Amino acid sequence: MGLVAGVDIGSITAKTVLMDRDGRLLAQKVLHQGIVNEAAALACMGATLHDAGVAQDDLEFIVTTGYGRSLVSFGHKNVTEISCHARGAHYLFPDVHTVIDIGGQDSKVISLDDAGRVAGFNMNDKCAAGTGRFLEVLARALDVALEDMGRMSQVSGNPAQVSSLCTVFAESEIVSLSAQGNPKVDIIAGLHEAIGRRLQAMVKGVGVRPRVMMSGGVAKNQGVVRVLERLLAIEIVVPEEPQIVGALGAVLYALEEVKSPTV
Amino acid sequence: MQQKRTNRMDSVALVGRAVDGFYADLRDAGERKDTVAFCDGFPLPFPLLRAMDVSYFYGDAYSALVAARHKEKPLQQVAEDRGFIVEVCSYTRNAMGCALLPEEQRAGGHPLWQIPHPSFVIVTDPGCSMLVNWGDAERRQFNVPMFVVQLPHFWDDGDEAEAMDFTVKQLRECVTFLEDMLHRPFNWDRLSEIIADTKVATTIRKEAMEMCKVAPSPATFFDWASALGGVNYLLGKPQCRELYQAIKDEVVQRVQKKEGAVIGEQYRLYWDGIMCWPKLGVLGDKFASLGACVVAGRYTHLGFYNLPEAMDPTKPLESLAANGMALHANHNLDWLVDNISNLCQEYKIDGLVCHAHRTCRPLAAPQLEIMDGVSRRLGIPAVFFEADMADETFYADAQVDTRVQALLEEIDARRKGR
DSSP states (O other): OOEEEEEEEOSSEEEEEEEETTOOEEEEEEEEOSSOOHHHHHHHHHHHHHHHTOOGGGEEEEEEESTTTTTOSSOSEEOOHHHHHHHHHHHHOTTOOEEEEEOSSOEEEEEEOTTSOEEEEEEEOSSOTTSHHHHHHHHHHHTOOGGGHHHHHTTOSSOOOOOOOSHHHHHHHHHHHHHTTOOHHHHHHHHHHHHHHHHHHHHHHHOOOSSEEEESGGGGOHHHHHHHHHHHTSOEEOOSSGGGHHHHHHHHHHHHHHHSOOO | OOOOOBOOOGGGHHHHHHHHHHHHHHHHHHHTTOOEEEEEESSOSHHHHHHTTOEEEEHHHHHHHHHHTTOOHHHHHHHHHTTOOTTSOHHHHHHHHHHHOOHHHHHTSOGGGOOOOOSEEEEEESSOSSHHHHHHHHHHHHTOOEEEEEOOOBSSSOOHHHHHHHHHHHHHHHHHHHHHHHTSOOOHHHHHHHHHHHHHHHHHHHHHHHGGGSSSOSSOHHHHHHTHHHHHHHTTSHHHHHHHHHHHHHHHHHHHHTOOSBTTOOEEEEEESSOOGGGHHHHHHHHHHTTEEEEEEHHHHSSSSOOGGGOOTTSHHHHHHHHHHTOGGGBOHHHHHHHHHHHHHHTTOOEEEEEEETTOHHHHTTHHHHHHHHHHHHTOOEEEEEEOSSOGGGOOHHHHHHHHHHHHHHHHHHHHTO
């Protein structure tokens, strides 16, 4: 049947996008997997195939991306998440020149030229400071749902001062802030401020060129997006499903391969 | 990662044997209770020491060597136990770990840990925030005299003649220091012979390096980093010339046969920063497996005795000063961007790889501006990865994979025009 798939194997989630040879989007899936492994990636792809009502044998070419891209055996080619996010972002918004991606355990800023090519990038991924995992841990410490953090932070009138972005130290810091009687909304707003300040330096290192798009799970947190918009003094666009951008880029690479093979 | 595509130079293996011989001689010198000098920083004083037949321990090269041979961890632990925390220069930590090693651990340990104690310390500082403190720690540990040569920093266009006078004056004082330490007059005739020999050896090395401007490149940055052993350990000995001649002969053969150091060379890269010594083989294979040949680097091509044309046996101190002053670390951002850009053009570089070494801040500090300047001037992409020159705990393989692969994808995209 000649279908193509892009699979983004991240540190917390697997994402799959399925297209036909004409570039029509057939299905997409985000699966929380907890740990990178082939079984989880296959499960995500299986669920996507099921949603589209097609079989594994219908797949002509698969491109994998993300940290697990070379750890799985079913892909025909792997492409870095840098190139895939750029490709996915350019597909969704052709006028995007800056992509801010905050995933489970890393964050990256990618600069795109007018043709959608990567013009430069910056990554910070040796610890989980300021990433999805950071927010997950602190949501647990504050006993709030991760998905409620964005909404809660927006009602804060007095964000708390959170100085550390080390997940361990920040956890102790918010215990102290709670003990001092700071409302949860202020603590969460303070955490978002701290993440924003860290990202601000990374973005400026690469250079801010509008339009700016944000992707990754943390892009679903409106609190973080608003802080970044304020700190960078620029509007940020967030796609309907920000976690799928890397897999979307991967499927576009797969489509390119079936049309003009390089492997 | 894909299949191994490294085509190693046989002659570079000779460096390892020469280095083993150097350390065996150093241990023998210790057993004979000969005078031993500890040297840190730029390898400027070696010809002076060789002229007086003084054995030396070169802290920087030693630290790189123990890291490359994976014998550094116990040394780092000993240093850390004495307060040299992990943020301190890993070269300093390795060398100080060796200096501080308890006698029972030294005697029963690896031969590389059995370094004799110094009679004095010489530091040649090209503007590093650590070196004088490192030398001072050795001075205090062994209760010996210390001499410091300060290489001038060309923070503006400056006066080269004045800088030359300043450097030569210090080298003269260093000669006096040696005479005081050794209680005998300096052997100027021997120094002139050493300078003449060094001129020949480093000319051969430079000619061999410049043959790598062809594609496929017959040797890699990793080969030239290993070959620094000749400069660090053999200057003034016939072996130095023989070593570089053997390397040059192999390079010539490869050029004639169009044989590359990377099988199927597709990309030619520039390396900024010190070598990541604990990962010398790993990184060589990693880049090669992707068809990438790291051809040239600041460390190897703008660093150590790369100015043989300035070597004049009738002016030995001026010859040394000129080579010390030519070190990249002594120069301002404009000089660095100009010279690195020229290097990249000569070696037909497709992309820049920047090793941001966590514990060498002085060299890492201008890297963002250097890469930005060269990248913009030449219109080629650049990538950073953070690791360290001699502490592998700062290295993360997956992160390096992503960055290097992304750089090559960027080069591909530019070639395809999309």
